[in-house]
Amino acid sequence: MPDSRLPVIAVTVGEPAGIGPEISIRAAWALRQQMRPVLIGDAAYLAMLANEIDPSIRLMGISLQAMRNAGLPATDQQRVTVIDCPLNAHVIAGQLDPRNGRAVLQTLDVAVESVQQGWCDAIVTAPLQKSTINQAGVRFSGHTEYLAEKTQTPQVVMMLACDANPQLPQPLRVALATTHLPLREVPDAIRSDELLRTMQIIDADLRQKMGIAHPRILVTGLNPHAGENGYLGREEIDIIAPVIAQAQALGLQVSGPYPADTLFQQKYLAQADCVLAMYHDQGLTVLKHASFGLGVNITLGLSLIRTSVDHGTALDLAAQGVGHADTGSMQVALRTAAAMAMTNIKK
Numbered sequence: 001m002p003d004s005r006l007p008v009i010a011v012t013v014g015e016p017a018g019i020g021p022e023i024s025i026r027a028a029w030a031l032r033q034q035m036r037p038v039l040i041g042d043a044a045y046l047a048m049l050a051n052e053i054d055p056s057i058r059l060m061g062i063s064l065q066a067m068r069n070a071g072l073p074a075t076d077q078q079r080v081t082v083i084d085c086p087l088n089a090h091v092i093a094g095q096l097d098p099r100n101g102r103a104v105l106q107t108l109d110v111a112v113e114s115v116q117q118g119w120c121d122a123i124v125t126a127p128l129q130k131s132t133i134n135q136a137g138v139r140f141s142g143h144t145e146y147l148a149e150k151t152q153t154p155q156v157v158m159m160l161a162c163d164a165n166p167q168l169p170q171p172l173r174v175a176l177a178t179t180h181l182p183l184r185e186v187p188d189a190i191r192s193d194e195l196l197r198t199m200q201i202i203d204a205d206l207r208q209k210m211g212i213a214h215p216r217i218l219v220t221g222l223n224p225h226a227g228e229n230g231y232l233g234r235e236e237i238d239i240i241a242p243v244i245a246q247a248q249a250l251g252l253q254v255s256g257p258y259p260a261d262t263l264f265q266q267k268y269l270a271q272a273d274c275v276l277a278m279y280h281d282q283g284l285t286v287l288k289h290a291s292f293g294l295g296v297n298i299t300l301g302l303s304l305i306r307t308s309v310d311h312g313t314a315l316d317l318a319a320q321g322v323g324h325a326d327t328g329s330m331q332v333a334l335r336t337a338a339a340m341a342m343t344n345i346k347k
């Protein structure tokens with residue numbers, strides 16, 4: 001395939017004090033013959049880090065203004081392009097500095113611009129530190145919510161998936177009805193209209209973006225034992241079961257609500273394409289236990305393609321210097337985004 005047909009993937013390098021910049025450089029370099037990764041971050045810092053990782057890695061920095069003037073420069077596979085988004089403060093690996101929070105956020109804005117302008121086909125985000133962006137004075141709960149707002153998408157769905165773990169008998173996909181919010185706010189955030197829309201987004205994206213002809217979705221309850229007929233909570237009776245019935249009436253293959261603690265058994269998972277869990281740790285704990293470091297986070301319902309890793313900034317590893325972080329999930333995130341982008345390119 002000619003180089004020009006390779007999918008171009010915008011990669012935001014994430015929290016500079018974490019492992020994001022290192023895994024972005026390593027994964028981009030490793031996969032540069034299968035796609036064209038374009039790193040978005042501080043070019044000088046990334047060049048310094050690349051040299052530390054492996055002096056044979058070649059990066060080529062360009063300014064955002066140059067991109068706006070002339071688009072992405074032609075390149076061969078000997079170099080990875082970096083769109084320069086300068087940081088405000090010197091980086092000490094492992095030590096967060098809120099002075100860099102806004103610069104991290106700018107990388108997301110540039111990534112969105114790069115897709116909206118047609119310079120790139122998809123976005124992959126390395127992990128950032130949500131608290132640092134808040135400390136920088138910007139209310140921020142996660143990429144998922146930020147990208148929805150930035151692209152004026154009323155509702156998106158966070159789904160983490162793993163099909164790269166040979167120990168799993170089939171791909172494991174876990175989508176969430178609620179994302180980053182305090183546990184105390186979860187029950188009130190499970191509302192009928194949004195839950196139905198969540199099911200529809202999962203169904204549509206599994207069909208259109210993942211090629212699953214008739215997606216089967218298993219839905220968890222919220223409460224222990226799915227509410228025990230109302231004796232341990234009423235959300236299943238009042239909201240979740242009626243929404244499942246509505247979705248079924250619309251032709252979706254949705255069932256539940258099932259008790260979350262026993263749903264993740266092979267006999268159920270073998271009959272499913274996705275589990276819809278009610279909140280973050282109910283679903284993601286299972287997925288990360290099964291496949292930490294090999295999973296991918298996909299934002300469903302967005303007009304653009306966005307994937308990410310299944311792990312965070314790992315400040316503890318970054319503080320030890322380069323060479324400790326695993327790039328497995330970053331590679332899966334890049335490959336998944338590239339595959340989704342290729343589907344679009346071929347259309």
Ligand SMILES: NC(=O)c1ccc[n+]([C@@H]2O[C@H](COP(=O)([O-])OP(=O)(O)OC[C@H]3O[C@@H](n4cnc5c(N)ncnc54)[C@H](O)[C@@H]3O)[C@@H](O)[C@H]2O)c1
Binds near residue numbers: 019143293312315
């Ligand atoms: N996509 C994202 O932007 C994303 C995803 C998850 C968490 N986060 C953020 O990351 C920050 C830290 O979160 P956390 O401490 O809960 O989780 P974490 O994933 O950063 O770390 C948890 C443990 O896993 C290890 N680990 C993580 N990534 C690894 C890798 N690539 N290779 C080897 N070991 C790895 C760490 O060393 C640590 O022991 C938080 O601010 C959180 O919001 C961001």
Ligand SMILES: N[C@H](C(=O)O)[C@H](O)COP(=O)(O)O
Binds near residue numbers: 142143144309311
């Ligand atoms: N919920 C994600 C996880 O646990 O892996 C993570 O926090 C990243 O979420 P965003 O992609 O929304 O930043």
